[in-house]
Amino acid sequence: MSTPAGAPTRALDGLPPRRIDYGRLFSLLMLLAPAALLLAVGLLWPFLTMLRMSFLDRYPDPSALTLEYYTLVLGDPYFLRIIGRTFSLALVVTVITAVLAYPVAWFLARSRSRYKHLVFLAVISPLMVSIIVRSIGWTIVLGNEGLINALLHGLGLIDGPLQLMQSFWSVVLGMVHILIPFMVLSIASVLGKIDPSYAEAAYVMGANPVRTFLKVTLPLSVQGIASGSVIVFCLTIGAYVTPVMLGRGKVLVMAMGIFEQMVVTVDWPTGAAVAMVLTMGTMLVLIAYGLFLRRYSRR
């Protein structure tokens, strides 16, 4: 056999080679190149196109770079209201989702129930159901001829139908429904790693269950809440389908503003500026999360 026994082991173990192994380097590059190319062409390029577009003075035939469209977007009460609504929607959805998801995550991480596996399956299965189907479902539940109105009418509590769709809170409901599985998974994965003996220790030392939870378990699981919140927040500020289908034109969010500007009024630089504001919102959240993780791991 021509290959010495030591060399491949080192190559596979990833130990630092004594000198650069060009064959190994080449195969590493070959392995990563397709993925890097995919993201460069399919993510970075469109992002840079969008970034450039947001600074052009007009399109087509740009002649100069300008901040005009940013000042326009950030100075216009119409856009400001949309931006404000989008971020408050994301905040409300994140808080509600975290509160609702925590006990479910706790159940998945701690319970000795026989049905735990089934519960897990039931929590993640909605992820596989089309968002359009789910919006139709909410229409059937909340609509004027829907389930809730039929129930209330049947009980004699109302005469005419209640307007449950087309409101900020119907969009919140739809978003919470979509995002709960993400939050449960994030929190459960962290809760599962916490050694139960910490809580037991606190309990033995005389802390009551509530105090034990607030002082020991909750702080230890903050990281799961934080990573879940980042996902939920980012997915909410970029959401389009749910606000359109449950808001039915009454709840304008940034995603709809971008679509309007790009496709309906074909004002690309303005649309690009709104898109960049949205992207910056996402980035700020990610940076805040990064800072939080650094501070948190130092403690």
Add this chain to the structure above:
Amino acid sequence: MSSSEALSNSHAPKATSGERALSLYVCLILLFLALPIFIVVPLAFSSDASLSFPPHGFSFRWFVNMVNRQEFLRAAGLSAMLAVVATICSLIVGSLAAVGLVRYHFPGRDTLLMVFMTPLIFPAIVLGAGLALMFSPLGLLRNFWGLLLAHMVVTFPYCLRTSLATLHEVDKALEEAAYTLGANRWRTFRHVTLPLMRPGLLAGATFSLIISFDEFTITMFLAGPGLMTLPLEMYNYTEFSLDPTIAAISTVLLIITSIAIVIIEKLVGLGKQFS
């Protein structure tokens, strides 16, 4: 008896009221999750012309309407085709990258992994609009290949993640054995690593198929007349008529999804892919 034993014994035999409350709460949340999904099923068999609940009669006419409308069938065909091709491509790209990230140690590896996962949180509406701006001078708007690229970007992280998860479990000694016995890197990958990664690849394929089949926001910028996916066609239909046809299509989709969930659960265990 140690204190921890005493503790768990005091908890174990009878379900405490706290535990019962928690179980009840979990049931309520599951009900909340299931409600808008399963409520479309009875409406699919409704004889009413609107999505009113409860339905006043039983009929199959909305299923007949669904089959008679050519656009839904055509759109379903395109969606399926797109999902399959995008999944195959993403799986290849994702599994190769996974091998690079797990089996090789190099500076910046964790950062690179994070970069590869960005499509998961990058706002879809921005990506869709950006791709539309980029594609329009290239003539890739309303073009199958443009759609394919977009769908690969969104499905790739799922393929990468599931590949990474299984690759961590594949025993490196097996690869070393093949390598020591004279197989080169490619043959080792092809005949040893790849077959061992099969469960992860299957799970990745399932997720990727579903993500691509359901993709709406990005596709809405890139598709158009003559190139419509099923979610877009369904959305367009609801814009004009909210009748149970859409519930009938949803019911068919739910049945297909349920079968997919059962298959993947039997083959690889859905739970394993998340923990």
